Every structure is written in C-alpha cells, then in structure tokens.
Amino acid sequence: xxxxNRLFVLFVFSAWNQLMCLGGVTLVLPLIAAAxxxxxxxxxxxxxxxxAYASWNGQTCNPKTILQPTTVSEIQNIVLAAAxxxxxxxxxxxxxxxxxxxxxDGIMVNLDKLDKxxxxxxxxxxxxxxxxxxxxxxxxxxxxxGMALPNLGHIxxxxxxxxxxxxTHGTGLxxxxxSGLVTRxxxxxxxxxxxxxxxxxxxxxFNAARVSFGALGVIVSVEFSCVGLELVQRKxxxxxxxxxxxxxxxxxxxxxxxQFWWIPHTSMGRxxxxxxxxSGNLEERRPAWLRWVQEQLMGKLFxxxxxxxxxxxxxxxxxxxxxxxxVMDSVDLVDVSPYALTGxxxxxxxxxxxxxxxxxxxxxxxxxxxxFNNQQIQASQATGSQDAGxxxxxxxxxxxxxxxxxxxxxxxxxxxxxIWLSQNYxxxxxxxxxxxxxxxxxxVNLTSTLETIGKKYGARPHWGKVNSLTAQEYxxxxxxxxxxxxxxxxxxxxxxxxxDYVKRVLLKTD
Numbered sequence: 001x002x003x004x005n006r007l008f009v010l011f012v013f014s015a016w017n018q019l020m021c022l023g024g025v026t027l028v029l030p031l032i033a034a035a036x037x038x039x040x041x042x043x044x045x046x047x048x049x050x051x052a053y054a055s056w057n058g059q060t061c062n063p064k065t066i067l068q069p070t071t072v073s074e075i076q077n078i079v080l081a082a083a084x085x086x087x088x089x090x091x092x093x094x095x096x097x098x099x100x101x102x103x104x105d106g107i108m109v110n111l112d113k114l115d116k117x118x119x120x121x122x123x124x125x126x127x128x129x130x131x132x133x134x135x136x137x138x139x140x141x142x143x144x145x146g147m148a149l150p151n152l153g154h155i156x157x158x159x160x161x162x163x164x165x166x167x168t169h170g171t172g173l174x175x176x177x178x179s180g181l182v183t184r185x186x187x188x189x190x191x192x193x194x195x196x197x198x199x200x201x202x203x204x205x206f207n208a209a210r211v212s213f214g215a216l217g218v219i220v221s222v223e224f225s226c227v228g229l230e231l232v233q234r235k236x237x238x239x240x241x242x243x244x245x246x247x248x249x250x251x252x253x254x255x256x257x258x259q260f261w262w263i264p265h266t267s268m269g270r271x272x273x274x275x276x277x278x279s280g281n282l283e284e285r286r287p288a289w290l291r292w293v294q295e296q297l298m299g300k301l302f303x304x305x306x307x308x309x310x311x312x313x314x315x316x317x318x319x320x321x322x323x324x325x326x327v328m329d330s331v332d333l334v335d336v337s338p339y340a341l342t343g344x345x346x347x348x349x350x351x352x353x354x355x356x357x358x359x360x361x362x363x364x365x366x367x368x369x370x371x372f373n374n375q376q377i378q379a380s381q382a383t384g385s386q387d388a389g390x391x392x393x394x395x396x397x398x399x400x401x402x403x404x405x406x407x408x409x410x411x412x413x414x415x416x417x418x419i420w421l422s423q424n425y426x427x428x429x430x431x432x433x434x435x436x437x438x439x440x441x442x443x444v445n446l447t448s449t450l451e452t453i454g455k456k457y458g459a460r461p462h463w464g465k466v467n468s469l470t471a472q473e474y475x476x477x478x479x480x481x482x483x484x485x486x487x488x489x490x491x492x493x494x495x496x497x498x499x500d501y502v503k504r505v506l507l508k509t510d
Contacts, residue, residue: 055095055102057350058438063108070113072186072194072220079218080192082107083494090499091214093132093159097166097464098350100501101213111159114220117141126183128223131161138224139338147226151175151257152341161219166464167211167422169431170341171274171412172257177424178224179210180417186221190492194220207480208487210419213463215502216491230276231285232340236331237271238324244269248362252413257341261408262365263324264372265317270324270408274341277334285335295343313404313442324408349407352447353433353462354454355414355423361430365411367453368432372403403449404442407435420480423460433465463505471508 054060064087069075082089088106095102102108111132118128122145129138136156142148151170158168164185169177184198187209195217197206209216244260251258257274333340356364414429423429434450436443447466454461460477461467475481485506492498498507 053092053095053102053108055092055097057098059098059100059103061103061105061108063104063106065107066110067107068110068113072114072188075109075114075188075218075220076192076194078107078109079188079190079496083190083192083496086494087496088499089218089496091161091218093162094134094157096155096158096162098352098466099166099213099464101166101464101499103501104499106499109218111161111218111220115159118221119223120145120147122147125226126223127226128184128221129160130221131159131219133160134158135160135163142226143229143336143338146229148229148337149178149181149224150227151178151181152338153178154342156338156342160222160224164210164222165213165219166462167419167424168464169412169414169424170257171259171272171414171431173252173413173415173428174256176415176417177211177422179419179422180415180424181224182210182222183225184221184223185209185219187217187219187491189217190494190496195491198223204483204487205491207418207420208484211421211423211463212484213502215488215497215506217497228279230279230337231334232337233275233277233334234331234340234343235271235273236328238263238268238328238330239271241267241269244271245362259410259412261324261410262369263320263408264403264405265320266324268324270328276337285339286333291335291339295339313406316404316406319406320408349435349437350443350466351433351435352450352466353431354450354459355429355431355462356454356457356459358413358428358430360457360459361411361432364430364453364457364459365409365432368409368434368450371449372405403445405434405446406437409434420484421463421478423462425478425480429460433462470504471506474505 051066052060052062053066067078069078079089081087088104089109090102090104090106091109091111092102093111111130114130114132115134115137116130117133118130120127120141125147127138127142127147134156135152135158138160139149139152139156151172153163153168153170164177164179164182167177167179184196185206186194186196189195195202195205197203197209199206205216209219241262248260251260251271251273255273255275259272261270261272263269354364410433412431412433414424414431416424416426416428419425423431432450434446436446443466447468451461451467451469453459455473458477461469478484488506
C-alpha cells in the first residue's frame with residue numbers, strides 16, 4: 001500500500017508539472033476529471049432534519065432539528081420557542097469554522113435562504129445584505145455596480161454573517177478585518193427581539209456583535225462599507241527564507257498588502273504582494289477560464305496531492321519541496337480586486353491562527369521555526385540526508401513531539417479596530433497560522449506548540465479556528481471581555497445561544 005501510494009504521489013506531481021507547462025494532455029486528463037468530480041467538501045447546505053452535521057474540518061454533531069428559515073419573523077419564532085423549551089440554537093452558514101462553535105444537539109439554523117440584497121448605495125459606498133448571502137455572491141453583485149469590499153480573506157465561501165462573526169480577515173496593515181467594514185447590523189436576540197445596531201444606535205451592542213460567534217443572537221442583516229472596483233496586481237515568488245526574513249519591513253512599507261509563507265521542512269519561503277493599480281481598463285484582467293484553472297482546478301489538484309499523502313507524514317518533507325519549490329512557479333496576475341485578493345487553497349483542511357503584536361510576531365515565529373528545525377535536523381542526521389537548516393538556537397517542539405506539516409506556515413497582517421472581541425482590538429496584528437489537511441496527531445502536535453507560544457506572548461486566538469483556551473485565559477487577552485459578557489447577558493438572559501463552546505470560551509472562568 002505504501003509503495004502504491006508513493007507511485008500515485010509521483011504521478012500527481014508529474015501530472016501537475018505537465019499541466020503547468022500546458023503539455024502531457026493524455027496523462028493529465030484523468031487527474032483533471034478526478035479533481036473536478038471528487039466532492040472534497042461541498043459548501044452547499046444539504047442537511048435536513050435527522051441528519052448528522054459535519055463542519056468544514058470534519059467535526060460532527062446530531063442536531064435535534066435543522067431549520068432553514070426564509071424570513072426574520074420565522075427566526076424570531078424559532079428563538080422564542082427554543083427559549084420556552086430551554087433548547088440551544090446555533091447558526092451555520094458554509095460551515096467554514098474549525099472551532100466547535102457550530103456544534104449543537106439542539107436546533108441548528110442555516111441562513112442560506114435568507115440571502116437577498118437589501119440595498120446598495122454607491123454615493124455612500126455601502127451595501128446591505130441578508131446574513132445568509134455568501135461572499136462570492138456579494139462580491140459578484142458589487143462588481144456589477146463597479147464596487148468592491150476593500151479587503152477579503154483567502155476564500156469566498158463564507159456567509160456574510162458567518163464571516164464577520166469570527167473576525168475573518170485578509171492581509172495589509174491599512175485594512176481591518178471584514179468585521180471592521182461593518183457599518184450596521186440587525187440581529188434577533190435571545191428574547192426574539194429584532195435589534196438594530198450601528199455606531200450611532202445601540203453602540204455597545206454594535207461593538208460587541210461585530211465579532212460574537214453566534215453568542216448574542218442570529219445576525220440577519222449586515223451593512224458593509226465599500227470602495228470602487230479596481231484592478232489589483234498579485235505577485236508570488238519563492239525565495240530563501242533568510243532573504244525573506246531580512247526584508248519583511250521593506251515589503252510591508254512598499255506594498256498595500258503583504259503576506260508570506262514559510263515552507264516547513266525547507267529553508268525557503270514564499271512572498272505574496274497585492275497592490276491596487278487603479279480602475280484602468282477592466283478588460284485587462286485575467287480571463288475567467290484562466291481564473292478557474294488557477295484557483296478552482298489547481299485547488300482540487302492540490303487537494304488530491306494532500307489526500308494521497310495524508311496518512312504518511314514521512315512523505316511530507318518531500319512533498320513540500322516538490323509542490324511548493326518545484327511545481328509552484330512565480331505568479332504575476334492582474335484581476336479585479338475580489339479575485340486577486342483570494343487564491344488557491346485545498347478544499348479541505350484544518351487550521352489554528354494566533355494574532356501577535358507587530359513587535360512580538362517575529363520572535364514568536366522564530367520559536368515555531370526552531371521547533372520545526374530541531375526535528376528536521378534530527379531526521380536528517382538519522383538518515384544521512386542533507387541538512388535542512390541552521391542548528392543555531394534549535395529547541396525541541398513545545399509539545400515534545402516531532403512536528404510534521406503538509407501545508408505552509410502563513411503570516412498575514414491586519415489593521416487595528418475597536419470591536420470588543422476582535423483579535424485586532426486596539427492593536428495591529430502579526431498573524432501566524434498553521435494548517436494541516438487532516439485533524440490528526442500531527443496537527444495536534446503543531447497546535448500545542450503554537451498555542452504554548454501564543455500564551456507566552458499574550459497573543460489572541462482566532463474565534464473560528466482550533467484553540468483550547470478557557471474563558472479565564474480569554475479574559476486576560478481581551479480587554480473588553482467583561483463588557484462583552486454584560487451585553488451577552490442583556491441580549492440572551494436564558495442562554496438560548498450557549499452551546500459547549502460558548503460555555504468554555506465565555507462562561508467557565510475556573
């Protein structure tokens with residue numbers, strides 16, 4: 001089985017290389033077919049009453065009832081009935097969350113049928129949509145009217161309400177998270193009331209609700225501030241890690257948006273710069289078919305590579321070198337902003353992310369890299385292979401386990417905001433994320449290492465990604481934690497929206 005798996009991996013690598021060179025059609029066609037038709041993870045909500053539910057990274061629960069309301073009044077009735085029956089209500093959109101926030105054995109509410117455009121004002125630069133509208137639908141509508149969101153995360157599958165609820169973000173010190181773009185919202189609270197909040201109206205609720213992971217109510221409407229649609233140039237290239245590290249400040253100072261990867265098990269990194277180049281001639285953007293190939297198809301091919309190797313961590317160092325250093329060429333593309341801000345990523349993965357201060361981030365990343373390099377050096381010495389990097393300052397992984405990863409360590413940057421439970425409250429962020437194709441023992445070792453480093457520096461975890469912090473630990477890194485609890489008690493006195501996750505992160509302080 002192991003040998004066959006290795007052969008399949010080599011086949012995938014070879015096919016990918018030939019596809020990138022636009023050759024080898026007969027070899028590539030079967031792989032393309034597999035990539036197109038293999039359903040890694042559908043973001044279309046297909047669940048119905050009696051079904052088990054599985055989130056993006058495979059967490060499951062068995063809701064007593066699954067509902068898809070079409071009106072706000074239906075949601076109000078659902079909440080009132082749940083409060084009377086002492087049943088928990090949790091809301092789900094695309095399920096793109098790696099925490100336990102979605103899980104419930106009570107009532108699961110999906111907002112996919114509450115997905116309409118409510119208003120669009122080009123003069124004010126705002127758009128208002130129902131909470132269930134997916135981001136890919138939102139950006140398409142905005143583009144038709146010559147508008148766009150100033151920044152986006154890596155994918156467009158999330159719902160509007162879900163994306164803001166956990167603080168979804170892109171990169172760039174000039175840009176806040178999507179939650180920071182919200183100018184007004186409406187939610188149904190735990191008493192069935194429809195509450196409207198903005199900077200001018202119900203200010204405390206507004207400051208709390210923009211990042212609230214479903215703990216305050218069901219967000220049924222979101223208004224975003226927008227900008228004009230522009231062409232954006234995205235460049236990506238590999239370079240030695242030492243060179244990348246020395247130039248981080250220059251990259252930040254000379255680009256509107258900058259992020260980078262460190263490629264584990266190698267001494268290389270990947271720089272990514274994203275800059276607006278004006279409205280210009282929008283016809284200069286890359287063709288839609290090329291976007292589909294570079295993002296959708298390549299993402300599925302990448303998923304096939306990960307699927308074929310995920311049970312053999314010892315293959316991962318070779319895979320990282322083959323895929324990220326050999327197959328992934330430099331990128332220089334021009335597209336309209338929604339499609340240049342997002343990129344290629346596997347269809348299924350799991351992730352942890354910590355938000356450090358700009359001052360602490362580099363030191364925290366060094367500690368994480370030393371944990372990787374220590375095990376890589378030991379492996380190299382055991383096999384007699386080429387040294388993977390410097391031994392200077394090498395330490396054992398915090399978890400005491402060997403660290404393997406089959407996805408890059410990603411660093412992004414986010415501007416500060418005034419949202420009470422935002423990871424960027426009051427400070428700009430140096431964001432370190434680690435990902436893995438499966439939530440297996442290797443990912444557990446990675447997360448325990450990053451989480452220990454995060455605690456050391458007082459970093460803040462992403463609400464929608466893997467973490468194990470308690471309410472007491474959260475209260476120590478979020479200055480407005482007690483104010484949020486006060487608003488939560490006001491809006492949900494009967495704990496209608498409190499599942500086990502909310503209990504852990506908000507209510508259990510012992």
